[in-house]
Every structure is written in structure tokens, then in C-alpha cells.
Amino acid sequence: MNGPEGTSLEMIDAAIAMIDAEGTIVGWTQAAQRLLGYPARDVVGCSAAILLTSAEDRAKAATVAEQCRAGAGWYGLAEIRHRDGRKLTVRLRVERLSGQGREALWLVSAIGRTAIASLATSGSLAMPIPVAVHLLPSLPIGVVLRDTELRCTWLNATWELDGGIPVRQRLGLRLTEEAPGSDSEALEVAMRQVLETGTPAIDVEYRMSLPKKLGRERALAVSYSRLEDADGHALGVCGIVVDVTSYQRAHERIAILSQATCRIGSTLDVMQTAQEVADFAVPLLADHATVELAESVPLGEAPPHRVGPTGGCIPAFRRAGLAAIRSGATEPLFARGEPVFVPPISPYTAVLSSGRSHLDPVLDTSSGTWLDQDPVRAKWLREDGTHSLMIVPIHVRGSVLGIATFARTKDPVPFDADDLLLAEELVGLAALPLDNARQYERERCVALALQRHLLPDRATGGPAAEVAWRYLPADSHHGVGGDWFDVIPLSGARIALVVGDVVGHGINAVATMGQLRTAVHTLAHMDLSPAELLAHLDELVVRLGGDDDAEDLATVGIGATCLYAVYDPVTRRCTMARAGHPPPAIIDPHGGLTFPDLPAGTPLGLGLALFESVTMELPEGSVLALYTDGLIEARDQDIDVGMDRLGAALACPGLPLDDLCSTVVDALPTQAPGDDATLLLARTRSLGPDRTASWEFPAHPAVVGRARALATRRLAEWGLGHLAESTELIVSELVTNAVRHGAGPIRLRLMRHQFLTCEVYDTGCRSPRLRHPRTTDENGRGLFLVAQLSRNWGTRHTPDGKLIWVEQQLTPHA
Template structure:
């Protein structure tokens, strides 16, 4: 344009239409000297080409905002308003803090000031939508901020380009939550703990309040029903396993953890149990007239009190059965539960259901193994006249399962007692079954009155046979059945204890003065590993000594070696002030590692001795003429004991056993051999006859025409039980007769 003084000047010219109230069209014309740069150039040198190149919002859902150097909005496309919730008329001509006051707007505006001053862009900045847009709230946007410069590099304003990142952000959050689920749910094999872990993870990442209710059969390890729900008017009992809230003390809950939960007969809960499908109420209605008002007024009051406005009920499935339900509620979070939230909840519950089912299966197997082992262990073990006994058996914890520890107290002939402790490798019901096999075999061998080393040799053969029978022909080395065992026989008549062990820890002996020692016994190889001979050792014990037999679970710990555990056992057993039973409890409580990783067994036996007036013994030459003398001495001794009523039967037993010993005891023809007779009065009246022979007698059923063979048959008829055992210089035949209660 030409200046009034005639020279030419460049101006910026802006012509805009203006609609008046009278319906006439007006024009606004503004001319400005180009040398005076405004905050934003009037011509479309930068902004107009930029906006002109933007595609339609429906084709490219990217929001664009252009702000001047005062950060006032100059240009904005419709897409931006549909995403962050600020409509275009409210945005134009205003700064962000004016259009949507708040802390987040102030933070973003400070960032734009920084971009305007430094020229450095800010890339991928996440922020939350300011106002609900298109009925959706809490949208997450990712924005990038760039400074716009003119040709001379002077700042013209800030351009903001944003995209909706809600879905990708929520997807990342869901993946993060599911990753947490793999680490935090199912850390134990406790169903109640697993339910609590699910509730803890759901709050606050998914809900403000969550509960997990399990059918009562699940914590008990029982088989759940295929479909839970009302059955003949009765709803199965549920128990609260998990409970979490954003508020301390979970004031929203009517039931504490572990308590039975009331389930309304007509409610979304029973509907979920019947159908096995999730139930969602984005807008929870607790107004009068709903199912809550009719069947659960207390729960309705809680819902209104804590402003519970959105609800999800998800069934907990496993192996075609419903284990329980998980409930998720929002209170302070204004968002409504959406389909994505339900998918996340179902994935979390599926993960928890797998852990719950594993825990339930483990609990069921553990209960079966524990029941089997309980049946296989002695219930009323007694040491008779030989010893007072006390024992403790503690199974491993729920994670490791039941082990293969076992023990036994076996009465033997002649008032003796066998004390046994063993440990089969492995855990679970298989170990318990193998334990039962070994205990049965041990009792059978003990009834045969074998010495301890011979018992272990036979047990080793039995373990080898069992292993071979169970071996897989394709992988024979994969099947093993190893175990350790300590077998001891105590004789109260001589106060001697004969022991042998197969890879087992040595026993502890506490003398009457509470000094604890570990005798040096031949170790022996564990059962089932390799054929090896076993050796016995015999010790003489003072009356009132205590034998302590135990398994390695009592002395072993992950941070200590076996010797340190044995020293701890020594200190724990040195308690003269305690009774035998209290000493047993105290020792186990002191030594048992927490948490235990193996079974622990402790068997204590306080020895007794038979007094001199309870035992009578004689030696006779191997001559038929001495039978009469033996009968006379027997009758005289029974009279002294006040057992005259047993004299006749005992004399017959002595006569038959002597005759048998004379006929079969000197097979080598040595006439200098003697025959021993011993009478023992304890809980029974035991008659023992020993000779130099090694052949075991057998009971015969003679024919009417036979002149011999009725001796042992008669002994069996007269006695409660009888048997034979090897002794160092021959064999011994014994017979027990029941004593009257007063004796």
C-alpha cells in the first residue's frame, strides 16, 4: 500500500465476515504494518498451510492444537475436542489453565512454556482427559509438543499433536497386573492364602474392594461339586478366603476371613454359581425393590453407605468345577466396570483358580498320605516290662508333603522289646505306602526273633525286591526305593541293648545323671542301595537310662551340618527335670526347623530292669533223667511267686521242651552239652529252654498211630504263644502264659 507521503509499505490485511443480529452481513477489515510482528502472523504463511494439510478427523484420529506465544489456543481440530473433552468454543482464545483449570493443566502449561523458551520438543507425554468426552471418562492421551518458528527462527507458538493411548496404556497395565499375578498368586499350597493373594492383587489395581469366597469343601481338600447353587432349597456353605479394600480394616465387608458367608437364594451370586458365567453390573442398583432390598438388607446398607456403584461377580473354575466366586467393587473410583475390566478380572481369577486347584489337590493327597501314615504308625505302643516309651511324629509342612518317617515299638519274647526308627526317601502317598511295607516287613522279622543285623539284612533284600518289582523295564535306573533304619533290642533281664543301623543317625543315650552320649555303632549302608553286611553292637545300660531314636529331619537344617544338629540334640535331651513325655515334646519343639522341610520323628525309651526275684534260671546236663528235676524246680519257683495254678501247665511245657532239646539239641553227639531253663515273671510267665542245636522245631499234626510228634503241639495248646530264636551257642524255645491281673 502507498503511504500518505508517497512511499510504498507492506501491510498485513485480514478481512473476515461478521453476522449481525439484524441479519445483515458485515465485514471486518484489519490492516497492520508488517514490520510490527504480532503474536501470530495474520497471513497463513505457517499456520494455515499446516492446518490445511490436516486430514479429516474421521480419517486420521490425531488431535492438533496450535497456541501462540502467550499459549492461547489459535487453531484446534475437532478430533482434539472429542478426545480430551474440551469443546472447541471453550478452548479458542484461551490458555489451557483457563479452559480446564486444575493441577494437570498447570503442569502441561509449564511444559509448553519450557518448549517455547528452549525450542526443545517434549515427546510422548501422557496425560488424562480433562472432561468426559462422548460419554467416556478417564481417557489417556499421549501428546508431543513442538515450537513453531518463522523463517528467521523466531518463536511463533507451540504445536501440540496428541493421540488416544487409552487402549494401549490399559493393555500395558493389564500385562503388568497379570505379570504380578504370576509372582504373587499361588506362592503357597494354602487355599485360604491363595484366596487372599487374589484379593490383595485386585485392590487397588482393578477394584476398590474385593472378596474371594470358596466353597467349604475346597479348604478341606474335598472334591467340589460340578455345579454349585441351591440344591433342594439348600445353598452350599461358603467361607471367606480373601478380603481387601482401599480402606483400612475393610469396613465394607459383613464377614471376616474364615467366616461362613451368607449367600442370598435369589441374587447374582447364585446366578453365577448356577450358570458358571460372570455377572457385571456397571451401575449397581441398591435402591428399594431390588434383590438386595428383598433378600439382603444388611448388604444393601453397606453398598449405600460406602457408595458402591459398579460390581463384577466372577466364578472360580477349575477342572469343570466351580470352587467359589470372586467379587470386585468400585467405590471411590468413578469409572464404571467395562468389558476390558471383566476380561482382566477373569484372567486373574483363572490364574488363581489354577493355584487353588493345585493347592486343593495337594491338600487332598497330603490328607490321604497323612491318614495312611497315621494308620501305619503305632497308636498304643508300649515297652511292656522293658521300658517306658514316648514318641512324636511331625509330618513335613504343606509345601513339601508327608515324608517317609516311621517308628515302631515291638514286644518280643522274654520281656524284651524292639525299638525301630526308619526313613524312606521321598514324600507323598507313595512314600507313606513304602513306609507301610517296610514296617510290616520289620514286624514280621521281629516276630521271627532275628537279631538286629539279620533283620536289616532281610529288610535290605525286601527293599531290593520291591524296587525290582516296581521298576520300569525301559528305565530301570529311574526307580529307586532307598531308606535308612535303626533297629535296637533291649533285654531288661540283662540290661543289654543290641543295635544295628543302616545309614541311620546313631541313637543318643541319656544316663541316669542326664549325661548324653552317642555310641559309636557300625554305620552300614542305607537299605536298597547296595548289598552289604550289617553289624550289631551290644551295650549294657544302667537302669533308668533313656534311649533316643530319631530321624534326620530332627537334626538337619539348611544352614547347619549334621554334627551341629547332634550337639543341639544333646543339649535338648539333657533335661533331668522333665518327665519322659515332656522331654519328648520339649526336644521336638526346640529342634524342629521352621518352616520344616522334612518329617521329624523322635522315640524315647526309659529302660527298666527285671529284679532278681522275677527271673529264675538253671543249667542241666543233656540227660532224660533231669526232666523230673526240672519239673520239680519249676513247681517250687511258681509256688514262691504265688502262681501255683500255673504249675501243672508249666510243668508239662517244661517236660515237652526238655524232651525236645534232649532229642534234637545234641545233633553233633557231644554229651557235654547242657540245657538251660529260665522262668521270667513279667507281664507274662515266660518259660525258656535253650540247647546247643540249631534246627528250628516245627509243630506236627501226628496221626493216631504215631508215637512221637505231639510235644510242640501240646506246648502250643497250653501257652498263649510260643516261638524260637537263635542264641550265640544254639537255639532257644520259649512259651508265654497269661498271668492273672493281680499277679
């Protein structure tokens, strides 16, 4: 035998035997039988010398025995005999067993070359065996032997060191006496089963609080095997203990982060995401947690770059998340939404400048520290009992979003490196959702600003109606939609009322809405009927969607819905058509409400152009309500419920329109709708006989003079004599053109409202064209002269002819 002297070794799957003071084998394990082939009945009671291969080894064994009797153990390489006669090279260890009232016993453990080679192959032993022998004592594995009454009879130095309890305090004690608790009782049950059955118990996990670890629990895994005599009777149990705390904490950390992935970033709201971080950290990691974001982040603006190490500007921060185990016990230093003071020289600025976290296991709140710059914070920390602190930067893509602070007040265990690692991983996991929420907020702000820019801000119904409206954007989770409304003044004191809804949310929906609103304006001034206008708009949506060649209409995306209405205050008639849009509501002057049976039409974008106009007469003072589906639809309610709620809110006769809008909005089931909600109200007016005049003439040249005279007389009655000369020229030209190029009868109508409007109707279909005549042309100057004298002019086609209209300012230009 040969081998250097050394300290105690921890054995992994070692063959173990017990030898008495006379060198007789008194204990034999199943691992020993597997290694050497001898069952316990063949060796227990025999001299250990039968295992040695030569006389020389027996002489060395005697020397080792004397060395062990002197109190020193021995370990090294040796050759021993297998039952079949083979020689086995093993790593051998001999140590004295201690106990109360027992004679001296020796514990002999051995590991064969196969186990050594396996360790080397797996990477656990990547060095020559002699070197590894010296390093094995540092492995975190303990060995403990217990008798049949489960009293401790021996433990190795490693377990004595890691267990934190001296060996003299453990010998003769059971585990439940060493460390009382439910885990100890369960382990004793496992040991008794090993003693009774002989079946090893492998990797039994339990937790133990050890004095050396400042009260922090450690996770341990122990494997038990039975020690037997020659007859197979149990002599005790051998336990091999491995500290798996780091592995256990790694698994716990993975589980925590997996849970955090589901709970953090549930919305695209910056402040809510920050609060989720704080809520998740308390009490799981800290007793108190805060999240401060750079002031630009909640606004959706670009975050600042990292603060420079040489006095870079400290960005303004705002508290976005706050959680504590003692809610309400003490007032927080800064409430959510408030600006946060960052001391110029402090761990906070160090974190911002370096981008690295700060760990303060034992926080010093006494004078002479960085807290002297911030006495208010220092006082609050003392009152709150903060004794350990971590500050972690929230950064993404090279920019600083903010900082997260974690503190312990009630938990006496200070933060350690593992806690900091978990905090960094938690904050890192939250950084991307925070930045996504910031970018989404930016996009939402841009979309909302664009939409508000595209929507009318000072719409007026002129002489035709009093108007009021409300537009409610969708909540931040759904994003701004493509709802729009419009009030478009038309010729003859008429107005067009429009409400539309583009499918989808975000900038694309808003941009499409802007295109459709512009198109409606253009088509409206062509004086098309509502059904014709929607047909042209449908073609436009198809072209914008690029689905002109789609063969299957079911595959064509529905682009938008729209309702278009034209009201004439002279006739008090309203002509409407809709394209897949909710029907309007009409409230009569007495408060009676109806939803007219208006053909639904197909949504815009299908290319079917199935639209139909309906005309109805409205009493003066009627309220026409146009709205989008966001006002009546809810996921948890039938649409009829929304229609009834809207009808009940609108049935308030005599209420000012603006107040009526507020009443409808207040009746919504939630103040944060999932879709845009738009409401447009118009209370009708009328132009009575005192403000209009109309005449009918046959298609004869002689009527031109009479028409001029009648128009001049009516202007005098209205006090508009200063417009007589220009009106005579306009009437003369329009009536003459109707006689020459149209067909009878010819009707002339004057209207006094914001402007003076002159309309001439005939049954011809040919529209006049404005030309710029040359000096040699004999014709073409009349309409050019009309354009010069008027504010605006145009042509409007009717079912049985056409109408030429001209508008003049009531007061002359300065």
C-alpha cells in the same frame, strides 16, 4: 477438481500448506515437499494455482474458494502437479483457520495415492475411497495448529470433541494454560525444539485428565512437525494427537497379570492363595476385595458343580481372603475363616448359576433391591461407602471354587468394562493355583490319613519299658513324609524299638513306609540280630526300587534310613544297629546324656549291607531316645546345633515321658517343620530275680524229671500252681528234645511277666519243626502238644546255639 462436500477430516502423515485470502501460499511443510517435490523457498509467496494442472481445475478451485469463504470446508479427490511435471491424484481437504486478530487463512492438506494404497494394504482402509472418506471423521485422531508462541490457532472437530474443551475456549491459549501440569510443560519443550530444529517429534506420550471421562486419565500420543515459509522460517507447529488409552491399559493389564503370576500361588495352601488374590487386588484394582471359597475346597474335597438356574442348592461358602485399603476402620462383615451368607436371590447366586461375572458400576444400596434380603450386608456396605461392585466367579474344569468380590469405596471412579476384564483375568489366573492347592491338600490329607493308619496308635513297652512318642508331619508346602516308628514286643519280655525315614514326601513315601514297617515286623519275629535284620531290609529296599542290576552304586537311589534296637529287661542289655540314621540318645537315671558311638552303617537301598550290632547294658530307669532327622536338621543351621538343642531338651531327669516329648517338640525352632519329625522315648524296666528263675543241666535223659520238679516248685512260689500241669508237659518235651537232638549244656529259664515264658537253651543248631502226626506215627506228637498248650512258641538263634521259647497265659481262658 471433484469431490463431495463433507465435514472435517483427520489426516495421517498429510502434506500441509497454508494459503491466505488472496490464494497465496504462506506456509509449507516438509511433508508437502516430500509429496510434491517443491521446497518451501520455491512455493511460499506464490499463487496456489501453480499446483493445479489445467484451466478447468482452476475454475473449480475458484468455486471451492467461494464455498470456503462462505464458511464451509471442502474435501475430495483432486489432481495436482508435481515439480517434475507429473500429475498426482490426492485426497485434498481445505478448512478455514481461526485465530485472534488474524486475517483469514486456509489450511490445505493432501494425501497421495501411495499413502491411500498403503492404508488399504495394511487393512486400515478395506473399502473404496469414497466410502472411506465418509468414515474418516470417526477415527480417534486429532489435529491442532499452534503459532510460534505455541498459541492454539486451529483444531479439527475430532480433537475438539475428544478433548472435551470447546474450540472457543482454546484459541489463543498455550497448552500449559489449557491443561496445566508437568506433562503440558514437557510437551511445550518438545514443540519449541521442533520450532528451533525443524526435526519432527514423533509419538510423544503424555497423560491428560479430560472432563468427559469422569476424571479418568487418558493416555495420548502426539507427533509435532514444523510449518515453514518460503525462507524456511518457522510459522508454527502442527500436532497430530492419537488416543492410545486402550493400548496403554492393555500394556498395563499385561504387566499387572505378569506380576500377579509371580505373587499368586506361591504356596500350595488354599487359604494363603486366596489371601494373595485379595492382597494383590487392593489397592491396584479395588479398595476392598474378598474371596469366598466353597466350604469343601479348603478341605481338599471336590468342589461343587455350577448351581442350576432353577433353584439348585447354594453351596456353603467360607471367607478365605480379605483385603481393604482402610484396614481396621470398619469391622468386616465376615472375618477370614468364617462362613459367609449368600442371599438366595442376589447377584451372587446369579453369578453362581450363570458362571458369568456381575458388574454394578453404581451400586444401589437403597430399599427395594436384593439387599433387602440381607439388611446386615446392606448396612455394612453403606457404612463402608461402597459405591461400585464387581462379582467374579472362580471356576475351573466346570466346577465352582468360589467367588471374588471387588468394591470401590474411596476411589470415586466407578468400575467399567476394562476393570471387569482385568478382574476376570486376575481371578482366572488364580483359579488354577487354587485348584492345584485343593488337590494337593486332598492328596496330603489322604497321605496323612494313610500314615496315621499305618503308624501304631497304642504301642506299649510291656514289662520291658515305658514308652511315649510324638509324630509331627511336615508343613503343607513340603507334604507328608515317610517317617515311622514302632514298638514290637518280642519273646522273653523283650521289645524292639524302631525308627525309620523314607526319602521323599507324599503318598508314595507313605506307601513305601508301610511296606518297610510290615517287613520289619516280620523280620523282628524271626528273632534276627539288629544287624541281620537291617541287611534283609536293605535287600528289600533294593528290590522295591528295581535297582538290583545297577552296576554303578552311585546311581542307586537311597531309599530309607533306619535304627533298630532290641532291649532285654532280664539282662538289661540293649543291642542296636543303624542304617544311615542319626544315633540314639541315652539319658541315665541321673540325667546324664550321651550319644553312643554306634557304627553309622549305609542307608537302606545301596545293597552294601554294611551294618554292625553294638550291645550295651543300661541301668534301670534309663531313657532311650530314637528320632528322625526332621527333629535336628534345619536349612539355616548346622546339624550339631540341632543335636545340642535335642540334648538340652532331653536332659530332664524324672520328667514323665509324655511331658519330656512335649519339651523336645517345644524346643523346635519352628512349629511348621519342612520335614517329618518323629521322636520315640523308652524308659527301661528290668525283671528282677523275684520274677525269673534259671537252671543249667547236662545233656542227659535223667535231667528231664529234675527239670520238671524245679519248674513246678517255682510256679508254686509264684502262685501259678494252676499252670503246673501244662508247664510240666512243656518242660518235659523241650528238655527231652534238647537232650536228643541238641548238645549240652542245657539251660532252663522261667519268666513271669505279662505271660509265663519257658525257655530251653542248647548248643545245637537244628531247629524243631511242628508236624501233624498221623495215628500210626510213633514220634512228632510232643511239639504239636506244646503248641496246643501254649499261647505262642518259637525258636531264637544265639551266637553259640539256639533257644526254644513257649508262652502261656497267666490266667486260664474263660
